[in-house]
Amino acid sequence: MAAMSLDSSGETNGPYVERDREAWAELAASTPMTLDEETLSRLRGMNDPTSLQEVIEVYLPLTRLMSEYFRHFGDLYRSTNDFLRLSVGRTPFVIGVAGSVAVGKSTTARLLKELLSRWPHHPHVELLTTDGFLFPNAELERRGALHRKGFPESYDRRALLRFVMDVKSGKPSVTAPVYSHLSYDIVPDRRIVVNQPDILIVEGLNVLQPARQRADGTTSLAVSDFFDFSVYVDASTEDIRTWFLQRFSTLRDTAFRDPGSYFRRFAAMSQDEALAYAGNIWDTINGPNLVTNILPTRGRATAIMRKGTNHDVRWVRIRKV
Ligand SMILES: Nc1ncnc2c1ncn2[C@@H]1O[C@H](COP(=O)(O)OP(=O)(O)O)[C@@H](O)[C@H]1O
Numbered sequence: 001m002a003a004m005s006l007d008s009s010g011e012t013n014g015p016y017v018e019r020d021r022e023a024w025a026e027l028a029a030s031t032p033m034t035l036d037e038e039t040l041s042r043l044r045g046m047n048d049p050t051s052l053q054e055v056i057e058v059y060l061p062l063t064r065l066m067s068e069y070f071r072h073f074g075d076l077y078r079s080t081n082d083f084l085r086l087s088v089g090r091t092p093f094v095i096g097v098a099g100s101v102a103v104g105k106s107t108t109a110r111l112l113k114e115l116l117s118r119w120p121h122h123p124h125v126e127l128l129t130t131d132g133f134l135f136p137n138a139e140l141e142r143r144g145a146l147h148r149k150g151f152p153e154s155y156d157r158r159a160l161l162r163f164v165m166d167v168k169s170g171k172p173s174v175t176a177p178v179y180s181h182l183s184y185d186i187v188p189d190r191r192i193v194v195n196q197p198d199i200l201i202v203e204g205l206n207v208l209q210p211a212r213q214r215a216d217g218t219t220s221l222a223v224s225d226f227f228d229f230s231v232y233v234d235a236s237t238e239d240i241r242t243w244f245l246q247r248f249s250t251l252r253d254t255a256f257r258d259p260g261s262y263f264r265r266f267a268a269m270s271q272d273e274a275l276a277y278a279g280n281i282w283d284t285i286n287g288p289n290l291v292t293n294i295l296p297t298r299g300r301a302t303a304i305m306r307k308g309t310n311h312d313v314r315w316v317r318i319r320k321v
Protein backbone atom coordinates (compact mmCIF):
# COMPACT_ATOMS: atom_id res chain seq x y z
CA MET A 1 0.00 0.00 0.00
CA ALA A 2 2.89 2.38 0.75
CA ALA A 3 3.75 2.58 -2.95
CA MET A 4 0.25 3.89 -3.66
CA SER A 5 0.20 6.64 -1.05
CA LEU A 6 0.86 9.44 -3.52
CA ASP A 7 -1.29 10.50 -6.45
CA SER A 8 0.05 11.17 -9.95
CA SER A 9 1.19 14.66 -8.99
CA GLY A 10 2.97 13.35 -5.91
CA GLU A 11 0.34 14.79 -3.58
CA THR A 12 -1.80 12.85 -1.15
CA ASN A 13 -5.39 12.91 -2.23
CA GLY A 14 -7.53 12.68 0.88
CA PRO A 15 -9.07 9.25 1.25
CA TYR A 16 -8.11 8.37 -2.36
CA VAL A 17 -4.96 7.41 -4.19
CA GLU A 18 -4.58 8.29 -7.83
CA ARG A 19 -2.49 6.62 -10.49
CA ASP A 20 -2.05 8.14 -13.89
CA ARG A 21 -2.33 5.92 -16.92
CA GLU A 22 1.36 5.17 -17.14
CA ALA A 23 1.73 4.27 -13.46
CA TRP A 24 -1.44 2.16 -13.56
CA ALA A 25 -0.27 0.29 -16.65
CA GLU A 26 3.01 -0.48 -14.87
CA LEU A 27 0.98 -2.67 -12.51
CA ALA A 28 0.23 -4.88 -15.50
CA ALA A 29 3.90 -5.02 -16.38
CA SER A 30 4.91 -5.95 -12.84
CA THR A 31 2.43 -8.85 -12.50
CA PRO A 32 2.14 -11.44 -15.24
CA MET A 33 -1.36 -10.81 -16.54
CA THR A 34 -2.10 -12.43 -19.80
CA LEU A 35 -5.13 -12.89 -21.99
CA ASP A 36 -5.51 -16.39 -23.33
CA GLU A 37 -6.65 -16.99 -26.91
CA GLU A 38 -10.09 -18.16 -25.80
CA THR A 39 -10.77 -14.95 -23.85
CA LEU A 40 -9.53 -12.86 -26.76
CA SER A 41 -11.77 -14.60 -29.23
CA ARG A 42 -14.77 -14.27 -26.90
CA LEU A 43 -14.10 -10.52 -26.61
CA ARG A 44 -13.88 -10.25 -30.38
CA GLY A 45 -17.13 -12.23 -30.66
CA MET A 46 -18.82 -9.70 -28.36
CA ASN A 47 -17.71 -6.87 -30.67
CA ASP A 48 -16.13 -5.21 -27.68
CA PRO A 49 -14.86 -1.78 -28.79
CA THR A 50 -12.14 -1.72 -26.12
CA SER A 51 -8.66 -1.91 -27.60
CA LEU A 52 -6.47 -4.83 -26.66
CA GLN A 53 -3.90 -2.46 -25.20
CA GLU A 54 -6.62 -0.94 -23.02
CA VAL A 55 -7.73 -4.35 -21.81
CA ILE A 56 -4.19 -5.32 -20.86
CA GLU A 57 -3.03 -2.02 -19.38
CA VAL A 58 -6.21 -0.91 -17.63
CA TYR A 59 -8.86 -3.57 -17.14
CA LEU A 60 -6.64 -6.51 -16.23
CA PRO A 61 -5.00 -4.58 -13.35
CA LEU A 62 -8.48 -3.52 -12.23
CA THR A 63 -9.66 -7.14 -12.11
CA ARG A 64 -6.45 -8.04 -10.30
CA LEU A 65 -7.32 -5.47 -7.62
CA MET A 66 -10.85 -6.88 -7.48
CA SER A 67 -9.42 -10.34 -6.92
CA GLU A 68 -7.59 -8.99 -3.83
CA TYR A 69 -10.91 -7.75 -2.45
CA PHE A 70 -12.56 -11.05 -3.37
CA ARG A 71 -9.89 -13.03 -1.54
CA HIS A 72 -9.99 -10.72 1.44
CA PHE A 73 -13.78 -11.10 1.79
CA GLY A 74 -13.40 -14.89 1.53
CA ASP A 75 -10.89 -14.84 4.43
CA LEU A 76 -13.16 -12.57 6.43
CA TYR A 77 -16.03 -14.95 5.82
CA ARG A 78 -14.09 -17.91 7.07
CA SER A 79 -12.80 -16.20 10.21
CA THR A 80 -16.23 -14.76 11.02
CA ASN A 81 -17.76 -18.21 10.61
CA ASP A 82 -15.14 -19.62 13.00
CA PHE A 83 -15.76 -16.89 15.54
CA LEU A 84 -19.55 -17.23 15.40
CA ARG A 85 -19.33 -21.03 15.17
CA LEU A 86 -21.36 -20.92 12.00
CA SER A 87 -20.93 -22.77 8.76
CA VAL A 88 -22.91 -20.54 6.40
CA GLY A 89 -21.78 -20.47 2.78
CA ARG A 90 -20.01 -17.48 1.35
CA THR A 91 -22.37 -14.90 -0.19
CA PRO A 92 -21.90 -13.59 -3.74
CA PHE A 93 -19.33 -10.84 -4.22
CA VAL A 94 -21.26 -7.86 -5.55
CA ILE A 95 -19.68 -5.27 -7.86
CA GLY A 96 -21.46 -2.03 -8.83
CA VAL A 97 -20.69 -0.21 -12.10
CA ALA A 98 -21.97 3.38 -12.22
CA GLY A 99 -21.65 6.41 -14.49
CA SER A 100 -23.53 8.54 -17.01
CA VAL A 101 -25.62 7.35 -19.94
CA ALA A 102 -23.16 6.66 -22.83
CA VAL A 103 -19.97 6.77 -20.75
CA GLY A 104 -19.36 3.07 -21.38
CA LYS A 105 -20.88 1.33 -18.34
CA SER A 106 -22.35 -1.58 -20.30
CA THR A 107 -19.11 -2.07 -22.20
CA THR A 108 -17.10 -2.01 -18.96
CA ALA A 109 -19.52 -4.35 -17.18
CA ARG A 110 -19.55 -6.88 -20.05
CA LEU A 111 -15.77 -6.80 -20.26
CA LEU A 112 -15.42 -7.27 -16.49
CA LYS A 113 -17.83 -10.23 -16.62
CA GLU A 114 -15.68 -11.87 -19.28
CA LEU A 115 -12.39 -11.20 -17.49
CA LEU A 116 -13.64 -12.23 -14.04
CA SER A 117 -15.08 -15.50 -15.39
CA ARG A 118 -11.51 -16.33 -16.45
CA TRP A 119 -10.08 -16.24 -12.95
CA PRO A 120 -8.35 -19.55 -12.12
CA HIS A 121 -11.31 -20.98 -10.17
CA HIS A 122 -13.75 -19.95 -12.97
CA PRO A 123 -16.32 -18.15 -10.88
CA HIS A 124 -19.91 -18.02 -12.04
CA VAL A 125 -20.47 -14.33 -12.88
CA GLU A 126 -23.88 -12.78 -13.54
CA LEU A 127 -24.65 -9.30 -14.82
CA LEU A 128 -27.71 -7.24 -14.00
CA THR A 129 -28.51 -3.92 -15.68
CA THR A 130 -30.80 -1.77 -13.60
CA ASP A 131 -32.92 -0.64 -16.56
CA GLY A 132 -35.07 -3.75 -15.91
CA PHE A 133 -36.25 -1.97 -12.78
CA LEU A 134 -37.44 1.15 -14.60
CA PHE A 135 -41.18 1.50 -14.13
CA PRO A 136 -43.09 0.50 -17.30
CA ASN A 137 -43.96 3.48 -19.52
CA ALA A 138 -47.63 3.39 -18.47
CA GLU A 139 -46.62 3.72 -14.82
CA LEU A 140 -44.07 6.46 -15.62
CA GLU A 141 -46.80 8.33 -17.45
CA ARG A 142 -49.11 7.98 -14.46
CA ARG A 143 -46.35 9.44 -12.28
CA GLY A 144 -45.67 12.27 -14.75
CA ALA A 145 -42.14 10.93 -15.21
CA LEU A 146 -42.08 9.62 -18.78
CA HIS A 147 -39.44 12.21 -19.64
CA ARG A 148 -37.38 11.43 -16.56
CA LYS A 149 -36.20 7.94 -17.57
CA GLY A 150 -32.95 7.29 -15.78
CA PHE A 151 -33.67 9.69 -12.88
CA PRO A 152 -33.73 7.89 -9.52
CA GLU A 153 -37.52 8.22 -9.22
CA SER A 154 -38.08 6.44 -12.57
CA TYR A 155 -36.97 3.11 -10.99
CA ASP A 156 -38.76 0.72 -8.70
CA ARG A 157 -35.99 1.10 -6.16
CA ARG A 158 -37.63 -1.13 -3.60
CA ALA A 159 -37.80 -4.05 -6.07
CA LEU A 160 -34.18 -3.47 -7.13
CA LEU A 161 -33.02 -3.45 -3.52
CA ARG A 162 -34.99 -6.64 -2.84
CA PHE A 163 -33.34 -8.27 -5.88
CA VAL A 164 -29.81 -7.41 -4.75
CA MET A 165 -30.52 -8.43 -1.15
CA ASP A 166 -31.97 -11.76 -2.29
CA VAL A 167 -28.95 -12.53 -4.47
CA LYS A 168 -26.55 -11.36 -1.76
CA SER A 169 -28.22 -13.60 0.79
CA GLY A 170 -27.64 -16.64 -1.41
CA LYS A 171 -31.23 -17.28 -2.53
CA PRO A 172 -31.54 -19.53 -5.59
CA SER A 173 -33.33 -18.40 -8.76
CA VAL A 174 -33.82 -14.70 -8.11
CA THR A 175 -35.57 -13.02 -11.05
CA ALA A 176 -35.59 -9.50 -12.47
CA PRO A 177 -37.69 -7.76 -15.14
CA VAL A 178 -36.19 -6.91 -18.54
CA TYR A 179 -36.10 -3.55 -20.35
CA SER A 180 -35.99 -3.36 -24.13
CA HIS A 181 -34.24 -0.46 -25.85
CA LEU A 182 -36.02 -1.59 -29.00
CA SER A 183 -39.56 -1.17 -27.65
CA TYR A 184 -38.42 1.56 -25.18
CA ASP A 185 -40.38 -0.22 -22.44
CA ILE A 186 -40.32 -3.10 -19.97
CA VAL A 187 -40.93 -6.40 -21.74
CA PRO A 188 -44.12 -7.93 -20.35
CA ASP A 189 -43.87 -11.48 -19.02
CA ARG A 190 -40.12 -11.76 -19.35
CA ARG A 191 -37.66 -12.10 -16.46
CA ILE A 192 -34.01 -12.91 -16.20
CA VAL A 193 -33.00 -15.50 -13.63
CA VAL A 194 -29.92 -15.22 -11.45
CA ASN A 195 -28.92 -18.46 -9.82
CA GLN A 196 -26.48 -18.16 -6.90
CA PRO A 197 -23.56 -16.57 -8.72
CA ASP A 198 -20.12 -16.25 -7.15
CA ILE A 199 -20.00 -12.69 -8.46
CA LEU A 200 -22.87 -10.35 -9.35
CA ILE A 201 -22.18 -7.20 -11.38
CA VAL A 202 -24.90 -4.55 -10.99
CA GLU A 203 -24.62 -1.92 -13.70
CA GLY A 204 -26.65 1.27 -13.89
CA LEU A 205 -26.79 5.04 -13.69
CA ASN A 206 -27.88 5.24 -10.09
CA VAL A 207 -26.33 2.25 -8.38
CA LEU A 208 -24.18 4.41 -6.11
CA GLN A 209 -27.07 6.50 -4.81
CA PRO A 210 -27.09 6.64 -1.03
CA ALA A 211 -30.11 5.41 0.94
CA ARG A 212 -33.17 7.65 0.96
CA GLN A 213 -34.74 9.16 4.03
CA ARG A 214 -38.19 7.87 4.86
CA ALA A 215 -41.03 10.29 5.70
CA ASP A 216 -40.48 9.59 9.41
CA GLY A 217 -36.84 10.70 9.13
CA THR A 218 -35.32 7.20 9.34
CA THR A 219 -33.05 5.97 6.57
CA SER A 220 -33.68 2.93 4.41
CA LEU A 221 -31.05 0.79 2.71
CA ALA A 222 -29.65 1.28 -0.79
CA VAL A 223 -28.22 -1.28 -3.23
CA SER A 224 -24.79 0.29 -2.72
CA ASP A 225 -24.90 -0.94 0.88
CA PHE A 226 -24.43 -4.44 -0.55
CA PHE A 227 -21.49 -3.70 -2.84
CA ASP A 228 -18.13 -5.27 -2.09
CA PHE A 229 -16.45 -3.24 -4.84
CA SER A 230 -17.71 -0.46 -7.09
CA VAL A 231 -16.47 1.27 -10.21
CA TYR A 232 -17.49 4.73 -11.43
CA VAL A 233 -16.81 5.20 -15.14
CA ASP A 234 -16.00 8.88 -15.56
CA ALA A 235 -15.25 11.30 -18.41
CA SER A 236 -15.80 14.97 -19.20
CA THR A 237 -19.45 15.87 -19.79
CA GLU A 238 -18.54 17.20 -23.23
CA ASP A 239 -16.96 13.90 -24.26
CA ILE A 240 -19.92 11.91 -22.96
CA ARG A 241 -22.36 14.10 -24.88
CA THR A 242 -20.34 13.48 -28.04
CA TRP A 243 -20.36 9.70 -27.42
CA PHE A 244 -24.12 9.81 -26.84
CA LEU A 245 -24.63 11.54 -30.21
CA GLN A 246 -22.23 9.15 -31.95
CA ARG A 247 -24.04 6.13 -30.54
CA PHE A 248 -27.39 7.61 -31.55
CA SER A 249 -26.06 8.09 -35.06
CA THR A 250 -24.83 4.48 -35.25
CA LEU A 251 -28.14 3.16 -33.91
CA ARG A 252 -29.97 5.20 -36.55
CA ASP A 253 -28.13 3.22 -39.21
CA THR A 254 -28.69 -0.11 -37.45
CA ALA A 255 -31.15 -0.91 -34.63
CA PHE A 256 -33.54 2.00 -35.34
CA ARG A 257 -34.21 0.48 -38.78
CA ASP A 258 -35.83 -2.52 -37.15
CA PRO A 259 -39.60 -2.27 -37.83
CA GLY A 260 -40.19 -3.10 -34.14
CA SER A 261 -38.09 -0.16 -32.94
CA TYR A 262 -39.76 2.64 -30.99
CA PHE A 263 -37.16 4.91 -32.62
CA ARG A 264 -37.79 3.87 -36.24
CA ARG A 265 -38.98 7.40 -37.10
CA PHE A 266 -35.39 8.60 -36.52
CA ALA A 267 -34.08 6.25 -39.18
CA ALA A 268 -36.23 8.15 -41.69
CA MET A 269 -35.18 11.64 -40.51
CA SER A 270 -32.24 13.56 -41.93
CA GLN A 271 -28.99 13.20 -39.99
CA ASP A 272 -29.22 16.84 -38.85
CA GLU A 273 -32.77 16.47 -37.58
CA ALA A 274 -31.99 13.22 -35.77
CA LEU A 275 -28.90 14.69 -34.13
CA ALA A 276 -30.83 17.79 -33.05
CA TYR A 277 -33.38 15.47 -31.42
CA ALA A 278 -30.66 13.42 -29.70
CA GLY A 279 -28.96 16.64 -28.52
CA ASN A 280 -32.25 17.67 -26.99
CA ILE A 281 -32.60 14.32 -25.16
CA TRP A 282 -29.12 14.86 -23.79
CA ASP A 283 -29.70 18.49 -22.80
CA THR A 284 -33.07 17.91 -21.14
CA ILE A 285 -32.76 14.40 -19.65
CA ASN A 286 -29.38 12.66 -19.57
CA GLY A 287 -27.16 15.73 -19.04
CA PRO A 288 -29.22 17.13 -16.12
CA ASN A 289 -29.45 13.61 -14.61
CA LEU A 290 -25.66 13.33 -14.78
CA VAL A 291 -25.10 16.64 -13.03
CA THR A 292 -27.87 16.36 -10.44
CA ASN A 293 -27.86 12.70 -9.51
CA ILE A 294 -24.98 10.69 -10.92
CA LEU A 295 -21.85 12.83 -10.58
CA PRO A 296 -22.49 13.50 -6.88
CA THR A 297 -22.15 9.73 -6.25
CA ARG A 298 -18.70 9.46 -7.87
CA GLY A 299 -16.74 9.74 -4.62
CA ARG A 300 -18.59 6.75 -3.21
CA ALA A 301 -16.95 4.34 -5.67
CA THR A 302 -14.06 2.07 -4.73
CA ALA A 303 -12.45 2.90 -8.11
CA ILE A 304 -12.98 5.84 -10.46
CA MET A 305 -11.84 5.24 -14.03
CA ARG A 306 -11.42 8.57 -15.82
CA LYS A 307 -11.53 8.34 -19.61
CA GLY A 308 -10.05 10.66 -22.23
CA THR A 309 -11.62 11.62 -25.55
CA ASN A 310 -11.06 8.21 -27.16
CA HIS A 311 -12.31 6.17 -24.20
CA ASP A 312 -8.69 5.64 -23.15
CA VAL A 313 -8.45 5.60 -19.36
CA ARG A 314 -6.23 8.52 -18.29
CA TRP A 315 -6.18 7.93 -14.54
CA VAL A 316 -7.60 5.66 -11.89
CA ARG A 317 -8.50 6.78 -8.39
CA ILE A 318 -8.85 4.16 -5.67
CA ARG A 319 -10.43 4.67 -2.30
CA LYS A 320 -7.98 3.83 0.46
CA VAL A 321 -9.32 0.83 2.33
N1 LIG B 1 -13.50 1.24 -24.08
C1 LIG B 1 -14.15 1.71 -25.15
N2 LIG B 1 -13.49 1.97 -26.31
C2 LIG B 1 -14.15 2.46 -27.38
N3 LIG B 1 -15.47 2.74 -27.42
C3 LIG B 1 -16.19 2.52 -26.30
C4 LIG B 1 -15.57 1.99 -25.10
N4 LIG B 1 -16.53 1.90 -24.14
C5 LIG B 1 -17.69 2.32 -24.71
N5 LIG B 1 -17.50 2.69 -26.00
C6 LIG B 1 -18.53 3.22 -26.91
O1 LIG B 1 -19.19 4.31 -26.23
C7 LIG B 1 -20.59 4.24 -26.38
C8 LIG B 1 -21.28 4.13 -25.04
O2 LIG B 1 -20.93 2.88 -24.46
P1 LIG B 1 -22.00 2.02 -23.64
O3 LIG B 1 -21.23 0.92 -22.98
O4 LIG B 1 -23.15 1.65 -24.50
O5 LIG B 1 -22.46 3.11 -22.55
P2 LIG B 1 -23.52 3.10 -21.36
O6 LIG B 1 -23.81 1.67 -21.01
O7 LIG B 1 -22.79 3.82 -20.26
O8 LIG B 1 -24.70 3.87 -21.86
C9 LIG B 1 -20.87 3.05 -27.30
O9 LIG B 1 -21.00 3.56 -28.61
C10 LIG B 1 -19.63 2.19 -27.13
O10 LIG B 1 -19.37 1.41 -28.30
Ligand SMILES: CC(C)(COP(=O)(O)O)[C@@H](O)C(=O)NCCC(=O)O
Pocket residue numbers: 101129130131132146147148149150203204205206281285286
Ligand atom coordinates in the same frame (compact mmCIF):
# COMPACT_ATOMS: atom_id res chain seq x y z
C1 LIG C 1 -32.32 2.97 -19.97
C2 LIG C 1 -31.54 4.10 -19.31
C3 LIG C 1 -32.46 4.87 -18.37
C4 LIG C 1 -30.34 3.53 -18.53
O1 LIG C 1 -30.71 2.57 -17.59
P1 LIG C 1 -29.70 1.84 -16.54
O2 LIG C 1 -29.52 0.41 -16.97
O3 LIG C 1 -28.40 2.57 -16.46
O4 LIG C 1 -30.44 1.88 -15.24
C5 LIG C 1 -30.94 5.04 -20.37
O5 LIG C 1 -30.02 4.38 -21.16
C6 LIG C 1 -31.97 5.67 -21.28
O6 LIG C 1 -32.35 5.08 -22.24
N1 LIG C 1 -32.40 6.88 -20.93
C7 LIG C 1 -33.60 7.41 -21.55
C8 LIG C 1 -33.54 8.77 -22.06
C9 LIG C 1 -34.78 8.88 -22.95
O7 LIG C 1 -35.87 9.07 -22.40
O8 LIG C 1 -34.64 8.67 -24.16
